[in-house]
Amino acid sequence: MCRIGAIKSRNFVHPSQALLLMQSQQKGHDNSGFAMVMHDLGGIFAHHKHLPTLSMACTDEGLKLAEDMLHAAGFQRVLQWVPETNPQPGLDINAMPNYVFETFDYPKYFKSATQQEKENLLLDMRLKLRAALEKDEQGFVYSFWPDVATLKEIGDPRDIGTYFNLHEPDGKFTARVITAQCRQNTNYDIVRYAAHPFFLQGYTALANGENTFYLKNVEFQRKLHPGYIGFESDSQCFLYTLHYVHRELGWPLSYYKHVITPLPFEELEQRDDRETLLAIRQSLAHLEINGPNTIIGVLPDSTLFTCCDAKKLRPIVIGRTEDTVVFSSEVCGINEVLPDRDWECDIYPNEREIVTVGNELEVQRWKQ
Amino acid sequence: METMNVQSVTPNDMPWKIRYDASRCTLCGSCVAACSFRAIECKVERRRMVFSETELPEPKQRFSAVPVIRQVKSIKHYCRGCGICEKVCPNEAIRPERNIDTRHPVLIRCLHGEAIKRGGRKNLEAVMRTLDKIRVARISQMTDPSLDAQRHSFDLLAPFGRILPPKKLPMGVTPEGLLEVNRQTPPVRWVYPVIIGDMSIGALSWRMWEAVAMATAYLNEECGLPVRMCSGEGGVPVRLLKSKYLKYMILQIASGHFGWNRIAKAMPHMIEDPAGILIKIGQGAKPGDGGLLMAAKVAEHIQAIRGVPKADLLSPPNHQGLYSIEESVQKMFLSFNAAFKFRVPVAIKVAASATSVSVFNNLVRDPYNIVGGFFLDGIDGGTGAAHEVSLDHTGHPIVSKLRDCYLAAVAQGRQGQIPLWAAGGLGKTGDLAADAFKMICLGANGVFTGKLILQMAGCVGNEMGRCNACNTGMCPVGITTQEPALVHRLDVERVAQNIVNYFLAMDQELKKLMAPIGNSSLPVGRADALAAIDRGVAEKLQIQYVC
Ligand code: SF4
Ligand code: SF4
Numbered sequence: 001m002c003r004i005g006a007i008k009s010r011n012f013v014h015p016s017q018a019l020l021l022m023q024s025q026q027k028g029h030d031n032s033g034f035a036m037v038m039h040d041l042g043g044i045f046a047h048h049k050h051l052p053t054l055s056m057a058c059t060d061e062g063l064k065l066a067e068d069m070l071h072a073a074g075f076q077r078v079l080q081w082v083p084e085t086n087p088q089p090g091l092d093i094n095a096m097p098n099y100v101f102e103t104f105d106y107p108k109y110f111k112s113a114t115q116q117e118k119e120n121l122l123l124d125m126r127l128k129l130r131a132a133l134e135k136d137e138q139g140f141v142y143s144f145w146p147d148v149a150t151l152k153e154i155g156d157p158r159d160i161g162t163y164f165n166l167h168e169p170d171g172k173f174t175a176r177v178i179t180a181q182c183r184q185n186t187n188y189d190i191v192r193y194a195a196h197p198f199f200l201q202g203y204t205a206l207a208n209g210e211n212t213f214y215l216k217n218v219e220f221q222r223k224l225h226p227g228y229i230g231f232e233s234d235s236q237c238f239l240y241t242l243h244y245v246h247r248e249l250g251w252p253l254s255y256y257k258h259v260i261t262p263l264p265f266e267e268l269e270q271r272d273d274r275e276t277l278l279a280i281r282q283s284l285a286h287l288e289i290n291g292p293n294t295i296i297g298v299l300p301d302s303t304l305f306t307c308c309d310a311k312k313l314r315p316i317v318i319g320r321t322e323d324t325v326v327f328s329s330e331v332c333g334i335n336e337v338l339p340d341r342d343w344e345c346d347i348y349p350n351e352r353e354i355v356t357v358g359n360e361l362e363v364q365r366w367k368q
Numbered sequence: 369m370e371t372m373n374v375q376s377v378t379p380n381d382m383p384w385k386i387r388y389d390a391s392r393c394t395l396c397g398s399c400v401a402a403c404s405f406r407a408i409e410c411k412v413e414r415r416r417m418v419f420s421e422t423e424l425p426e427p428k429q430r431f432s433a434v435p436v437i438r439q440v441k442s443i444k445h446y447c448r449g450c451g452i453c454e455k456v457c458p459n460e461a462i463r464p465e466r467n468i469d470t471r472h473p474v475l476i477r478c479l480h481g482e483a484i485k486r487g488g489r490k491n492l493e494a495v496m497r498t499l500d501k502i503r504v505a506r507i508s509q510m511t512d513p514s515l516d517a518q519r520h521s522f523d524l525l526a527p528f529g530r531i532l533p534p535k536k537l538p539m540g541v542t543p544e545g546l547l548e549v550n551r552q553t554p555p556v557r558w559v560y561p562v563i564i565g566d567m568s569i570g571a572l573s574w575r576m577w578e579a580v581a582m583a584t585a586y587l588n589e590e591c592g593l594p595v596r597m598c599s600g601e602g603g604v605p606v607r608l609l610k611s612k613y614l615k616y617m618i619l620q621i622a623s624g625h626f627g628w629n630r631i632a633k634a635m636p637h638m639i640e641d642p643a644g645i646l647i648k649i650g651q652g653a654k655p656g657d658g659g660l661l662m663a664a665k666v667a668e669h670i671q672a673i674r675g676v677p678k679a680d681l682l683s684p685p686n687h688q689g690l691y692s693i694e695e696s697v698q699k700m701f702l703s704f705n706a707a708f709k710f711r712v713p714v715a716i717k718v719a720a721s722a723t724s725v726s727v728f729n730n731l732v733r734d735p736y737n738i739v740g741g742f743f744l745d746g747i748d749g750g751t752g753a754a755h756e757v758s759l760d761h762t763g764h765p766i767v768s769k770l771r772d773c774y775l776a777a778v779a780q781g782r783q784g785q786i787p788l789w790a791a792g793g794l795g796k797t798g799d800l801a802a803d804a805f806k807m808i809c810l811g812a813n814g815v816f817t818g819k820l821i822l823q824m825a826g827c828v829g830n831e832m833g834r835c836n837a838c839n840t841g842m843c844p845v846g847i848t849t850q851e852p853a854l855v856h857r858l859d860v861e862r863v864a865q866n867i868v869n870y871f872l873a874m875d876q877e878l879k880k881l882m883a884p885i886g887n888s889s890l891p892v893g894r895a896d897a898l899a900a901i902d903r904g905v906a907e908k909l910q911i912q913y914v915c
Contacts, residue, residue, distance in 0.1 A: 210512035215896040223781025
């Protein structure tokens with residue numbers, strides 16, 4: 001079973017906190033990988049928050065290929081950070097030769113482009129890079145977006161931490177929002193792309209559970225958007241639906257819940273807004289999810305949220321202090337990161353709500 | 369000795385032979401009275417008896433006339449194997465026996481010089497059905513637990529009506545951050561995923577039709593199952609049109625437009641909208657053929673409802689003036705949508721055919737979004753009357769065709785926009801829940817069923833040539849006849865009760881199938897839940913093969 005977690009703080013947080021959060025829950029996952037997505041970056045990326053950062057693991061050839069493509073497209077590199085690695089013998093990690101975080105300036109002719117055009121360009125570029133590097137596994141392109149960094153690797157999370165020196169906090173590599181997960185995909189093949197969190201155009205999602213409507217979701221999503229690709233994991237569907245509902249349809253986040261776990265018809269009939277809810281349920285029937293799961297998501301404005309399946313078959317706990325909120329599959333993870341919090345204020349969300357945490361750490365609970 | 373005439377008809381030429389045991393028969397006459405086909409008669413046979421009355425044998429003979437029951441030697445009044453004689457005989461003295469040496473199919477053509485007509489279903493092969501080669505193989509366990517069919521709640525409903533693609537929904541966000549529908553959208557009704565198929569009042573006896581309508585109302589009002597019944601072509605009793613129960617009825621219009629005069633006249637008096645309109649283009653059991661109601665069944669009340677004289681009633685194979693799908697969309701659908709002020713969904717029923725996908729594509733791409741359902745009917749469906757050659761040889765099996773249509777929708781990202789409803793031999797084994805569930809996993813939103821409803825009412829027909837005399841007006845159990853004496857054999861309350869009970873059982877069984885795959889709403893298109901034990905089936909349906 002997966003364990004998932006997220007930290008959102010007023011201060012910049014180092015990934016060591018995410019490792020700490022996940023390691024105490026290691027009995028619940030299989031120690032087969034570690035993946036995280038960081039939003040609202042600090043440290044060395046703090047000065048380029050509006051420019052896209054490429055997060056990639058690749059071979060030497062892959063790196064050259066990617067950089068050539070980016071340059072040919074007119075992107076100019078403004079920052080490169082290659083994490084120092086610590087390849088001790090005996091570490092359980094399936095490392096790639098290079099891990100690259102590079103920030104680029106937009107091509108000149110895009111300087112006056114609209115936000116929308118820029119966002120489409122970034123997605124387009126990432127998909128092209130991904131396709132180009134797919135051959136012989138020359139590289140894995142995880143994200144290419146302003147203010148976002150992604151790291152995914154196969155192996156024991158503790159060893160992955162050691163390899164990337166992530167156990168030692170520093171001020172270089174930090175973020176205000178970190179989502180993390182400690183397991184490779186066991187339902188399908190073990191591939192780096194299958195590890196959550198998944199990222200698309202500012203949206204991140206990760207999940208603990210199963211999506212038994214995977215096939216229904218996939219068959220529908222494939223035709224909805226060019227960015228809905230891969231489907232290496234059934235949890236990718238959660239991200240794509242989030243992206244579709246919130247960004248493509250422009251609906252408020254609360255309707256995400258109505259799409260993925262619609263109210264039963266009987267309850268729906270009793271509601272004043274039944275006409276709207278029924279229209280949503282009808283038109284988006286193929287985006288409904290079934291099966292036990294808990295989702296954690298991040299929106300482009302760094303709002304962090306969580307919701308569960310309609311039968312609440314997967315746990316999630318939220319613990320908080322003045323300056324930090326932590327989401328975790330198990331409370332023991334929160335105890336590690338926030339040992340001094342008032343645990344009586346912990347939130348155990350129910351199956352019919354979305355809990356959101358805004359940038360002032362204000363917590364909202366929306367009942368479906 | 370009589371002159372031998374090899375052309376004369378004998379029981380051995382017939383599909384069924386009567387086995388009669390004179391030693392058990394008390395000559396009560398029940399069987400002869402009960403046989404609606406007049407296939408048996410009372411006769412007197414001359415018998416010789418040899419006896420001796422002395423101590424030493426001195427054989428003598430005596431002739432006597434003995435009354436017996438005999439099979440009629442007539443090509444017209446032949447035994448259908450319905451078994452009613454056996455049912456009524458108190459002494460087990462008589463029963464029909466299948467005659468594998470029958471010459472009937474040849475004889476009847478030779479004697480009449482015209483195509484054989486009959487009712488019922490395809491009688492050709494009895495091979496293992498495709499659906500029986502499919503298993504629900506993806507069981508939830510461990511990390512994704514099964515649900516509990518008794519404890520959990522399930523959303524067992526299917527859409528009837530045109531569903532808009534998400535980006536076409538006329539919705540806006542209010543200043544309070546709420547979504548609001550700001551224009552009328554096509555009507556969609558969420559109904560039970562099993563619709564009672566279109567059997568007309570005329571094909572059915574009035575008592576049978578009433579029993580089905582009663583069961584439908586009961587299922588809705590008392591059992592909470594929103595089951596809908598389709599009227600079939602041929603009109604609806606005015607009393608029902610003006611009652612609140614109209615909301616459970618889907619009104620059908622077919623090429624004969626029978627009964628629509630009355631329906632149109634009743635419109636101003638309707639206190640409820642009908643559940644939907646179904647425009648019948650074709651029927652799976654006899655694709656390319658129109659409806660057929662033999663004069664024998666056009667009783668007075670049928671003449672009244674349909675507004676016709678007593679004659680063979682034939683619906684043309686085509687809707688007159690309908691030469692293309694586009695035209696059907698523009699004319700028929702618009703007029704029916706408009707007639708009920710766009711409040712009632714309008715769907716289309718076609719026979720499964722090699723061209724079904726093109727028809728479906730045309731409809732799903734229509735820019736007016738007015739076709740509210742694609743009812744696809746396969747070759748194994750039933751009919752009140754048809755040419756035997758159509759019944760046995762024309763048509764297309766439903767399973768792969770339904771799947772083709774669903775996958776065509778998937779390829780265009782339009783799945784669900786026109787709900788798919790499938791029929792044609794579903795529930796043939798008596799287990800409709802399993803068939804319906806598999807069809808749903810393959811992409812159907814729901815199924816519709818007719819023949820099985822007759823079986824619930826006591827129909828004795830089967831796929832191996834038993835009875836299938838629905839066209840004759842002589843239905844031995846009062847289902848497909850207008851003959852008062854036969855109709856009264858049908859116990860309306862019992863039939864309604866049987867149908868209600870069957871639906872209740874099926875409802876439990878559907879939940880029993882949803883629970884192990886861990887789904888609380890219908891798994892439409894969840895082909896990953898299925899596996900086939902036959903490679904060809906797996907390949908064609910694009911599901912996994914297992915052995
Ligand atoms: S089986 Fe039916 S048709 Fe045949 S003799 Fe008996 S009652 Fe008549
Ligand atoms: S019992 Fe009646 S309905 Fe059934 S096959 Fe015979 S004639 Fe048709």
